[in-house]
Amino acid sequence: MPGEHLDVLIVGAGLSGIGAACRLSTAFPSRSLAILEAREESGGTWDLFRYPGVRSDSDLFTLGYPFRPWSSPQSIAPAASILAYVRETAEAYGVDRRIRYRHRVVSADWSTEDAHWRVQVDRGDGSAPTTLTCSFLFVCSGYYRYDQGYRPTFPGQDDFAGQIIHPQHWPDDFDATGKRIVVIGSGATGVTLLPALAETAEHVTMLQRSPTYIAALPSADAGFEKLSRRIPVRLASRVSRWKGIARALISYRISRNQPDRMKAMLRSGVSHRLPEGFDVDKHFTPAYDPWDERLCIVPDGDFFRAIRRGTAAVVTDGIDTFTRDGIRLASGDELPADVVVTATGLNLLLFGGMALSMDGEPFDPADRVTYKGMMLDGVPNLAFAIGYTNASWTLKIDLVARYVERILRFQDRHGARTVTPVAPADVGPLEPLIDLASGYIRRGIAQMPKQGRVAPWRLHQNYPRDVRLFRFSRLTGDGLRFSSAEPRRAPERERVS
Structure with a gap:
């Protein structure tokens, strides 16, 4: 039988889960709340990835928590700094405990009879799963697999005499000194790895099938540094935060319109940073429009500096086969390599892979339409946190956490036990929740819940618009149905003893 009951159960102790826990534990100090983390450490992405140079490609004034502003001029920060910030925030708000x-x-089943979730948990010690119950389930596990990256099988890879590494499983003892390294892939991981490895490797080649849009931004916010000398740091951080929001929004609007x-x-930005005569069209001009896939950011142009120094190169070609000493390309050229890094992307895994059901009947989130990109039609007392794709992840996460806070306060005031999104009969043509053509999205699109035509059943990827939608919209009459009915309990003779 179920044991411990919690008012709020948060799944995931990464950037999202800790931010949500800080918000909710502050708002409801008397409520019981716990965070379940599958791994042995907190920090999520920022603890998991250990490859050289790993960093944020969003500025920390917008990636950081608004309730605990980022206070360093270094706005594009390394993973270690972000991890320390997340853990210090958890400690400051007591959510680390x-x-x-x-x-x-493992699974979560909604019980209409009891008006709560029954959550099965594997503690990784070989014992049988334990069961917790909670009144509200808040899933903050992101949307990709922590235990496995995407690693396609390449022809001839077993013949390769060197080392093959996936960035998601970077060896602690790896030394790039003097090595010839080929990085397969030109997404955010690839453009981060190239300059970091090129500092000590003999040579690094980034091998891409097709180009990616790349933009250079300063790693430090000079405006913040100057402003913080004249006004309080918290206020200067707020100014830099809104400056970052505006920059991202304008960039996205221009890209789309x-x-x-x-x-x-x-x-033009790329051309000015590369050697004269470099074939920009071949290597840095994608066939798709900007923001059809996520734009890659390189701090202070470090990626381009490595190319100018001659310690790194970009090759645009297909792979014919691995050989003993490297990779033979579709063009017939060969890339010699001691190490191949398969920066080939992520595997999608929604809701941490947990099985969801209601009253014992399984359901697939992919068959549901989303409410404000954070709840599922017809599913009570469940929220999930997925951030923006065109701006800092945390901007959306914090809006979701504060909206959950609004819901819980409303339930307290009105004695409501459940809140359920109820979509109208016609929500318009259904589309996947995330509108990106990136490889990991295409591969996992079947897992994604859907969105409709108009708000609140559509996510607009627009922070100022979402501020109005999340913080100032009404809770009732806008797709949510609250119920104050007592849970339906079976007569004693029918209940399992």
């Missing part, structure tokens, strides 16, 4: 490590959620203009701007 609410984390239960090695607690992987005037793609040719944005293409020209990005091409």
Whole structure:
């Protein structure tokens, strides 16, 4: 039989889960709340990835928590700094004591009779799963697999005499000194690895099938540094935060409304940082429009500096086969390599892979339409946190956490036990929740819940618009149904003793 009951159960102790826990534990100090974390450490992404140079590609003034502003001028920060910030925030708000490590959620079943979730948890010690119950389930586990990256099988890879590494499983003892390294892939991981490895390797080649849009930004916010000398740091951080929000929004708007203009701007930025005569069109001009896939950011142009120094190169070609000493390309050329890094992307895993059901009947989130990109039609007392794709992840996460806070306060005031999104009969043509053409999205799109035509059943990827939608919209009459009915309990003779 179920044991411990919690008012709020948060799944995931990464950037999202800790932010949500800080918000909710502050708002409801008397409520019981726990965070279940499948791994042995907190920090999520920022603890998991250990490859050289790993960092944020969003500025920390917007990636950081608004209730604990980022206070360093270094706005594009390394993973170690972000991890320290997340853990220090958890400690400052006391939520580090609410984390239960090695607690992987296996399944969650909503009981209409009891008006709560029954959550099965594997504690990783070989014992049978334990069961917790909670009144509200808040899933903050992101949307990709922590235990396995995407690693396609390449022809001839077993013949390769060197080392093959996936960035998601970077060896602690790896030394790049004097090695010839080929990085397969030109996404955010690839453009981060190239300059970091090129500092000590003999040579690094980034091998891509097709180009990616790349933009260089300063790693430090000079405006913040100057402003913080004249006004309080917290206020200066707020100014830099809104500056970052505006920059991202304007960039996205231009990309969508005037793609040719944005293409020209990005091409010009790349051309000025590369050696004269470099084939920019071949290696840095994608066939798609900006923001059809996520734009890659390189701090202070470090990626381009490595190319100018001659310690790194970009090759655009297909792979014919691995050989003993490297990779033979579709063109017939060969890339010699001692090490191949398969920066080939992520595997999608929604809701941490947990099985979801209601009253014992399984359901698939992919068959549901989302409410404000954070709840599922017809599913009570469940929220999930998925951030923006065109701006800092945390901007959306914090809006979701504060909306959950609004819901719980409303339930308290009105004695409501359940809250359920109820979609209208016609929500319009259904589309996947995330509108990106990136490889990991294409591969996992079947897992994604859907969105409709208009708000609140559609996510607009627009922070100012979402501020109005989340913080100032009404709770009732806008797709949510609250119920104050007592849970339906079976007569004693029918209940299992």
